[in-house]
Amino acid sequence: MAKIIGGMTTSHIPAIGNAMHDKLEQEPYWKRFFDGYEPVKEWLDEVQPDLAIVVYNDHGLNFFLNQVPTFALGCADSYQNDDEGWGIPASADVKGDAELSWHIAETMIRDEFDITTCQEMKVDHGFMVPMNLFWRDKPMAQWPKAIPLAVNTVQHPLTSAKRCYDLGKSLRKAVDSYPEDMKVVVIGTGGLSHQLQGERAGIIDVDFDLECMDKIINDPSWMTGLSNDYIMEKAGTEGIEVIMWMVMRGALNDKVEVLHKHYHAPISNTGAGVLLLTDAE
């Protein structure tokens, strides 16, 4: 049977993509940030997952503002990246697993999540930066397969932390009922606090970020009780991306073990958090 062996979180800031491309990991500005990923990379080397489900938001590469699904699942055997104008070179295609995707789609729709299924899907920095952060030391042929799960955090009205958490529970049900032996990780991307435009551009709330990380681990019901307006007031308009971490959290048990936790701010305009969680027995 397929099994979720762990959940990870990470920010997906495009400047990280540039830093990896330019090999700046040891530069003073970047070192502490990148060091936060080393324990996760070591764990991944050890456990060798077969597939990663990447919960991310599209920033206008695949869905522009004229058509924005609330939840969209990639149902393809490969996913194309493209130039978004950040200066990060476009990557080769990432391998998918259409069969598992359709099984997830069937489970979610049965659970009354009316997701959009995408047999073609371009994946942007929200997806590629996390994949590179965790697997860039390996040639892409050795990366796990990946399934993109896009959550709209751009065009209002947006879904909620609670709905994302519940979607994670449906995702868990789907993976647990998939007959093929397969080790799966779920990655919640985005956040933490940041705002890229308007009068409050540049705000970061370290205390709120750290509180979110703690509660996501120990008391996810705190997070599911927050309104989007409150999250954006504290964490900025783009800080709302943190709701995507709740899909990962919903896919794990009520009690989790923390294998790694790291926070660094600022990177670019953002508070950047890393978590590696597994189900507590």
Ligand code: DHB
């Ligand atoms: C930044 C962060 C994001 O989440 C994003 O999508 C784009 C830019 C930033 O901090 O620069």
Ligand code: FE
């Ligand atoms: Fe973003």
